[in-house]
Amino acid sequence: MTSAEEKPPIVLDEPDREFVEMIKRTGGPNIQSCYQCGTCxxxxxxxxxxxFLVRGIIRKALLGMKQECISAPELWYCTTCYTCTDRCPQDVKPTDVIKAIRNIAVQEGYMLQNHQKVAQKVLETGHAVPLDKESWQKLREKVGLEPIPPNASRFPEAIADVVKIAKKTHFDKLVEDKDEDEE
Ligand code: SF4
Ligand code: SF4
Structure with missing residues (x-):
């Protein structure tokens, strides 16, 4: 059996103070009073x-464990239902904290592939779930509707505007497929 003396000490990275400040600004004035009650x-x-353990994310964020927070796949499991925010006895805003961490995660290249593909669809078609022309056009005509609804599917200029915004904000770069050789 391994004795306690033989175990290597746990070494935490230096806290990322800029990250902690951002979390404090986002999570409400009482975030440092989070007492890990687990209501969230x-x-x-x-x-x-x-x-997924939302109180764990709040704890790690307050400890400045930026890398652990932004790289955790469970960061993306939150549905942003805001139940935790409604129920926190300390008026902490865990949902807003999660969204803020997600923004940094994406900026630093951590994005789930499914989200990336959805974003690419929006840039290609103007919709996260584009119209399947083959099947839907026929069905719409059958029930007396215009074959293409009056949304981005019908207005390519609207899609061009979305692409323009994406380029201007560099969103297109964030969601493009990365060259696997670069990794
Ligand atoms: S409910 Fe509020 S106080 Fe309790 S663990 Fe969650 S964030 Fe902290
Ligand atoms: S917003 Fe909803 S899904 Fe997200 S952490 Fe809070 S309770 Fe969970």
Whole structure:
């Protein structure tokens, strides 16, 4: 059996103070009073079915563990239902904290492939779930509707505007497929 003396000490990275300041600004004036009661996690529909623990994210964020926060796949399990925010006895805003961490995660290249593909669809078609012309046009005509609804599917200039905004904000670069050789 390994004795306690033989175990290597746990070494935490230096806290990222800029990250902590951002978390404090985002999570409400009482975020440092989070006492890990778990009301948020106990109310969380995403955590009920996965290993996602929202109070853990709040704790790590306050400790300045930026890398652990932005690289965790469970960061993306939150449905932004705001139940945790409604129920926190300390008026912490866990949902806003999660969204702020997600923004940094994407900026630094951590994005789930499914989200990336959805974003690419928006740039290609103007819709996250584009019209399947083959099947939907016929069905729409059958029930007396115009074959193409009056949305971006009908107005290519609107899609061009979306692409323009994406280029201007560099969103197109964030969601493009990365060359695997670069990794
Ligand atoms: S409910 Fe509020 S105080 Fe309790 S652990 Fe969650 S964030 Fe912290
Ligand atoms: S907003 Fe997100 S973290 Fe909060 S309860 Fe809903 S799913 Fe859970």
């Amino acid at each position: 996690s106990g109310s969380c529909p995403a955590g009920a079915r996965t290993n």
